[in-house]
Amino acid sequence: MDFLIRAGVCALAMVAALVSGAPALADQITAVRFGVHDDYTRVVIESDRPMDFRAFTLSDPAARVVIALPGARWSVPGLENGQGRGHGLVGGFRFDPSGQTPRLILELNETAVVREEFTLAPGEGGHRMVIDLAASGEASFTQASGFPEQHQTMTQLVHHAAQVSYVPPSCEAIRVVIDPGHGGRDPGAPGRFGGAPEKTVALNAGLALRDALLATGRYEVIMTRDTDVFLELNERIQIAQGAEADLFISLHADASPSGSSARGAAVYTLSDHGLSRARSRAITEGDWFLSSDTRPQEVNNLLLDMSLQEKRNQSLMFADMLLNSASSVGPLFRSAPLERGFYVLLDSQVPAILFEMGFLTNETDSRNLNDPAFLRRLMGATADSIDSYFQRCGGGEPRRTVVASGGVADPASR
Ligand SMILES: [Zn+2]
Numbered sequence: 001m002d003f004l005i006r007a008g009v010c011a012l013a014m015v016a017a018l019v020s021g022a023p024a025l026a027d028q029i030t031a032v033r034f035g036v037h038d039d040y041t042r043v044v045i046e047s048d049r050p051m052d053f054r055a056f057t058l059s060d061p062a063a064r065v066v067i068a069l070p071g072a073r074w075s076v077p078g079l080e081n082g083q084g085r086g087h088g089l090v091g092g093f094r095f096d097p098s099g100q101t102p103r104l105i106l107e108l109n110e111t112a113v114v115r116e117e118f119t120l121a122p123g124e125g126g127h128r129m130v131i132d133l134a135a136s137g138e139a140s141f142t143q144a145s146g147f148p149e150q151h152q153t154m155t156q157l158v159h160h161a162a163q164v165s166y167v168p169p170s171c172e173a174i175r176v177v178i179d180p181g182h183g184g185r186d187p188g189a190p191g192r193f194g195g196a197p198e199k200t201v202a203l204n205a206g207l208a209l210r211d212a213l214l215a216t217g218r219y220e221v222i223m224t225r226d227t228d229v230f231l232e233l234n235e236r237i238q239i240a241q242g243a244e245a246d247l248f249i250s251l252h253a254d255a256s257p258s259g260s261s262a263r264g265a266a267v268y269t270l271s272d273h274g275l276s277r278a279r280s281r282a283i284t285e286g287d288w289f290l291s292s293d294t295r296p297q298e299v300n301n302l303l304l305d306m307s308l309q310e311k312r313n314q315s316l317m318f319a320d321m322l323l324n325s326a327s328s329v330g331p332l333f334r335s336a337p338l339e340r341g342f343y344v345l346l347d348s349q350v351p352a353i354l355f356e357m358g359f360l361t362n363e364t365d366s367r368n369l370n371d372p373a374f375l376r377r378l379m380g381a382t383a384d385s386i387d388s389y390f391q392r393c394g395g396g397e398p399r400r401t402v403v404a405s406g407g408v409a410d411p412a413s414r
Pocket of ligand 1 (some may be wrong): 181189198252253
């Protein structure tokens with residue numbers, strides 16, 4: 001077979017392309033195929049043009065292979081939703097075009113390592129990227145999994161299987177950051193119907209939520225403010241980051257410009273536009289995964305993409321639980337999470353929601369939100385939803401660490 005082995009070369013070419021700011025290729029992925037052999041499973045990705053790619057394994061939260069495909073577009077007939085079933089070691093796959101580096105994610109049925117990756121010249125079909133996966137023990141999988149470190153030369157690149165420290169939110173000590181909105185010289189929505197302004201309602205709610213969470217004995221609670229002080233929005237994010245928070249809840253009360261009829265609670269998560277702002281912010285502010293100058297930019301980009309995607313999924317999951325709980329206490333303004341680019345949600349990794357607890361412009365809502373007994377019930381329900389969200393922690397398993405390495409084979413050994 002006239003195939004071209006270029007595993008190490010393509011990784012370097014990707015870095016070079018990014019450094020020079022070259023425009024993304026408009027490569028189309030036209031097929032994903034699997035071949036099951038005695039001791040390996042072959043994954044073949046076809047494209048209309050030769051493409052750069054890089055495969056590596058991740059152990060957390062599930063065993064999977066991530067194939068970074070810069071500039072790739074999904075165009076597989078019959079699989080328009082980007083998902084399909086695998087064969088052999090691969091249970092299924094999905095294409096994730098979000099973020100800067102599109103990627104194909106293979107869910108593994110069992111632990112496996114990338115044995116080889118190479119390209120094949122076009123035959124009947126298109127250009128082919130080939131990744132051979134071999135079953136491996138738990139230990140060698142963990143050893144080989146994670147994100148590759150930076151290497152100056154191809155020799156180093158192909159010989160190195162390093163571990164990096166990317167620590168996702170843990171279950172060891174669950175840290176919840178409560179962010180009562182506004183404060184000090186920023187009153188938020190004005191008080192109506194004889195009630196307090198938003199900053200006071202938010203603070204009272206925050207203190208009630210803190211008490212409810214501490215009473216369970218399961219959480220560390222960090223308040224962005226517990227008095228009537230002014231805080232910049234960025235400080236609120238920095239508090240969450242500094243605490244390595246597992247969840248960020250910003251508490252607010254709404255005001256409707258269109259009158260007094262709007263009422264009920266709403267939960268906001270970060271919008272698409274907000275996600276791209278979060279990306280920019282992570283880059284300019286230097287978030288944790290960018291703090292390592294030992295990783296290639298392309299790997300940092302991928303980490304950022306995956307972190308933002310995970311943040312979004314987790315935030316939406318919690319938002320649903322919170323809406324469900326809150327609906328037992330009072331009416332909902334919207335029964336599904338809403339999306340908006342709120343600044344305090346812009347951290348790139350902490351799952352975050354903004355809870356508009358009701359409308360101060362509605363008399364009933366205003367009365368409720370100024371009633372300590374109602375706030376206790378609403379915050380008790382909020383604490384219940386936090387319990388549901390952290391159910392997966394099962395009372396505190398050890399802090400998990402994602403360990404990574406490149407699935408880059410050594411051409412010299414072939
Ligand atoms: Zn507000």
